[in-house]
Amino acid sequence: MTEVLLIVGLLVAMFVGYNIGGATTGPAFGPAVGANVITKLMAAALMSIFFFVGAITIGPNVVDTLGEELVTDTAIFTMRSNVAVLFFIGGALFVGNYAGVPASTSMTAVGAIAALGLATGELDFAVLGEIVIWWVVAPIIGFWVAGVVGRYFYPQINAWVAIQGNREGREMITVDRSGFAPRLQFGDDADRREITGALVVVGIGCLMAFSSGTSNIANAIAPIYGTGDIDMIPLILIGSAAVAVGCFTIARRTLDTLGNDITNLPLTAAIVVAVISSGIVIGLSWIGIPASFVVIATMSIIGLGWGRATRTTTLSDARAGEETRVSVGALTAEEEGERSPSIGEEEPADIPQASDLFDPSTTARVVLMQNVVPIISTVGAFLTFRFVPIFGL
Secondary structure (H helix, E strand, C coil): CHHHHHHHHHHHHHHHHHHHHHHHHHHHHHHHHHCCCCCHHHHHHHHHHHHHHHHHHCHHHHHHHHHHHCECCHHHCCHHHHHHHHHHHHHHHHHHHHCCCCCCHHHHHHHHHHHHHHHHCCECHHHHHHHHHHHHHHHHHHHHHHHHHHHHHHHHHHHHHCCCCCCCCCCCEEEECCCCCCEEEECCCCCHHHHHHHHHHHHHHHHHHHHHHHHHHHHHHHHHHHHCCCCHHHHHHHHHHHHHHHHHCCHHHHHHHHHHHCECCCHHHHHHHHHHHHHHHHHHHHCCCCCCHHHHHHHHHHHHHHHHHHHHCCHHHHHCCCCCCCCCCHHHCCCCCCCCCCCCCCCHHHCCCHHHCECHHHHHHHHHHHHHHHHHHHHHHHHHHHHCHHHCC
16 A cells, blocks of 8 residues: 555656646746747756756755655655645646646645644744745845846846847747757857857756756655655656656746746846846755745846836935836836946836736736645645545644
């Protein structure tokens, strides 16, 4: 019976990994796919590779937190309870993926495991409190760092990068398989600057995939690892393989949402947000904190737009009581590569309205589902472990 439950547990863990692949590929490579820099197939391949690299290097730190530290007694990680925990994690993420929304896998997984600990009286509130504190602090850090970049450095970065999205329906980077070994091939009309910009966009996507692996691999394998029946490395290999399957299949929906539907965020801004968010996630993973990239990235976008918009007012004007006129559409104020006026010289009329940056209906759907998915996982798991006798907890 134990072997059967172990097999079932591994299958459910693979289902969770499959949905993680679907939920995280969009945030990482949505901008590159949406701008026709690479294909969805190439995005899936790169996501799979760099997710595994992150999972095998820094990922074990987060696995230890969720699999051994979040609950005071790992004996509650029976195979029966593991199947239930992973079922709620995977089921909730599947709801988000089916809706084409990349939900927070870390919040979903921590919610389910914490629900198990709470229902059994084995939840370590100190560890949970540390995680929640970082969930609050990290987005604030992302907001202010992005705000400073938006106010003081974004125009220079924008002029330096000068990335133009290819809108003719042809991908800028493809793979030539005609020779003995595959090699990258760029568009015939792409100049050196466009090629450099395209490589930067893809490189940032790879960084995001790496950061996802450092944090999200634990969401699939931590409950199984907590039993002590399987070593961590085989579980990371299994989980990463399942993530790869999700990248090549269900991730197409989230790639469409993040690449085309939710925003026309300039690629320069997407790069800034990705670097800030990925850096914070990797740092938190290093100390064993499961982080929500989606929430951090969202606050970074808001901070970048706020910082960019405040360039219409100098600090001396602000001290004198001048009104700071801000629009969340500020990120589209200049074309890619165009030099920006100095702080205080820009006119508010040059800054588009919010509707020019965000699609309101899609944004509302994303925000709603990002909150609903972790709630489904947490409440469902708690009610099950608290009131269903079959688990014997």
